[in-house]
Amino acid sequence: MDFTIKNVLIPTVDSYTTADVRVEKGAIAAIAPGLDAIGIQINGQNKLLLPGFFNAHTHSSEMWQRGIMSMLPLELWLAELYDFAALDLEKVYLSALATAVETLLSGGTSLVDHLVLIPAQELETIAAAVRAYKEVGIRAFVAPLIQDESLTAGIPSGGIKQNHEPYFRSTQATLALVEEAVKQFHRPDEGISILVAPTGIQLCSDALFEGCIELSQKYNLCRHSHLLETKAQQKLAQEKYGCTAVTHLQRLGYLDARTTLAHCVHLRDSDITILSETQSTVVHNPLSNLRLGSGIAPILKYRRAGINVTFGCDGASSNDSQDLLEAIKIGSILHNVTELDYRYWITPRQAVEMASTGGAKGLNVADRLGSLEIGKKADLVMYDLTNLSLLPRTDPIGLLVLGRPHNVVDSIWVNGKQIVADGKVTTIDVNNLRQELFNRSQWQEGQRFSPTVGEIEFHYRCVMGL
Numbered sequence: 001m002d003f004t005i006k007n008v009l010i011p012t013v014d015s016y017t018t019a020d021v022r023v024e025k026g027a028i029a030a031i032a033p034g035l036d037a038i039g040i041q042i043n044g045q046n047k048l049l050l051p052g053f054f055n056a057h058t059h060s061s062e063m064w065q066r067g068i069m070s071m072l073p074l075e076l077w078l079a080e081l082y083d084f085a086a087l088d089l090e091k092v093y094l095s096a097l098a099t100a101v102e103t104l105l106s107g108g109t110s111l112v113d114h115l116v117l118i119p120a121q122e123l124e125t126i127a128a129a130v131r132a133y134k135e136v137g138i139r140a141f142v143a144p145l146i147q148d149e150s151l152t153a154g155i156p157s158g159g160i161k162q163n164h165e166p167y168f169r170s171t172q173a174t175l176a177l178v179e180e181a182v183k184q185f186h187r188p189d190e191g192i193s194i195l196v197a198p199t200g201i202q203l204c205s206d207a208l209f210e211g212c213i214e215l216s217q218k219y220n221l222c223r224h225s226h227l228l229e230t231k232a233q234q235k236l237a238q239e240k241y242g243c244t245a246v247t248h249l250q251r252l253g254y255l256d257a258r259t260t261l262a263h264c265v266h267l268r269d270s271d272i273t274i275l276s277e278t279q280s281t282v283v284h285n286p287l288s289n290l291r292l293g294s295g296i297a298p299i300l301k302y303r304r305a306g307i308n309v310t311f312g313c314d315g316a317s318s319n320d321s322q323d324l325l326e327a328i329k330i331g332s333i334l335h336n337v338t339e340l341d342y343r344y345w346i347t348p349r350q351a352v353e354m355a356s357t358g359g360a361k362g363l364n365v366a367d368r369l370g371s372l373e374i375g376k377k378a379d380l381v382m383y384d385l386t387n388l389s390l391l392p393r394t395d396p397i398g399l400l401v402l403g404r405p406h407n408v409v410d411s412i413w414v415n416g417k418q419i420v421a422d423g424k425v426t427t428i429d430v431n432n433l434r435q436e437l438f439n440r441s442q443w444q445e446g447q448r449f450s451p452t453v454g455e456i457e458f459h460y461r462c463v464m465g466l
């Protein structure tokens with residue numbers, strides 16, 4: 001449906017201007033003051049229009065465990081998550097809906113769901129998430145999370161001989177599954193893209209990475225992985241390959257302009273050069289890095305090296321929300337404590353660019369998404385500048401990024417279709433979603449005990465010198 005937003009505030013290079021924005025056939029057709037209103041006329045007065053942001057790394061089904069996970073580092077946290085995150089297809093569907101809604105209402109119009117698959121119901125899991133995203137109308141990059149090694153293989157051995165259970169599904173079967181998912185669900189023009197997404201070097205063989213590279217080339221798919229989130233993974237890479245994880249992935253040919261890498265906390269300077277040369281994108285997940293004690297990713301170094309950086313919330317059980325504006329705020333100002341030279345600090349406008357253009361670049365859609373330009377798809381977010389949290393009137397983007405904005409999203413369009421109006425999602429019944437989340441959960445009573453954490457904690461502490 002065509003529409004014209006009248007008199008809306010839009011950012012210029014270093015200021016703002018009031019203009020009309022006309023959208024035709026799902027794309028931005030004109031931006032100028034005093035345009036003839038074509039289609040529906042929307043009042044943009046006292047509102048700010050920005051391109052939609054990307055929640056460039058999350059795991060939707062972790063929603064069910066948010067607020068309850070123990071204070072543990074990633075490797076032990078993951079063990080606890082495995083023990084308690086029993087999923088069914090309805091839960092996958094509901095948590096995908098909720099992840100989409102929370103992403104939208106914090107300024108995101110696209111998300112990358114590194115989707116945990118239910119064993120033996122893998123394609124059904126993907127179908128459930130895809131159904132949710134289509135219903136909400138958010139643009140979704142669904143990245144089925146795959147691995148071919150079992151959990152304990154992700155912890156460095158420290159020179160002590162380890163016996164790991166073989167993973168329950170073969171590498172070939174896993175790759176076949178991803179290919180089938182591509183055939184069934186990869187429809188970029190309809191807002192659903194499938195990514196190849198081996199979870200990371202800690203749990204994936206070279207054969208799995210190589211198979212993913214092949215699929216990526218065959219079907220023109222983006223690539224998505226975790227990379228060097230923890231110190232333990234840095235040690236593990238040395239044990240496994242005798243070189244850094246980044247060097248190894250480069251040798252395999254996994255890194256390129258379509259590759260987005262979540263976390264990137266523990267990289268050496270030589271690794272940074274490789275990411276820059278291969279034009280890989282770093283997805284900064286500051287909140288989960290803090291929550292799991294993983295460290296502070298050297299984002300300012302990456303930016304100085306010319307590496308494209310964007311933001312993610314990461315899964316809700318290591319965050320424990322899906323508030324993209326919160327991730328953008330923390331992900332920007334966190335680095336002021338690591339860099340004395342304030343000229344490198346991330347400004348609010350740079351943060352907005354990272355969250356929009358940066359996400360689009362990483363997902364190979366920068367020609368269609370990520371900025372307010374004629375010809376680009378209309379993935380737009382309009383913020384209400386009369387909301388208490390955005391007052392008094394100062395610098396709208398400054399306050400949006402550095403303040404504590406809440407309920408500030410007035411309207412959202414994805415591909416020119418309105419899916420949020422007057423601050424409410426119009427495509428699904430959010431009250432009903434709340435009721436379903438309530439009904440399928442309960443308040444936690446007493447302490448939980450994770451048997452897997454019990455099994456591996458001693459070894460973990462030894463290896464990490466604790």
Ligand SMILES: [Zn+2]
Nearest residue numbers: 226262314315
């Ligand atoms: Zn993750």
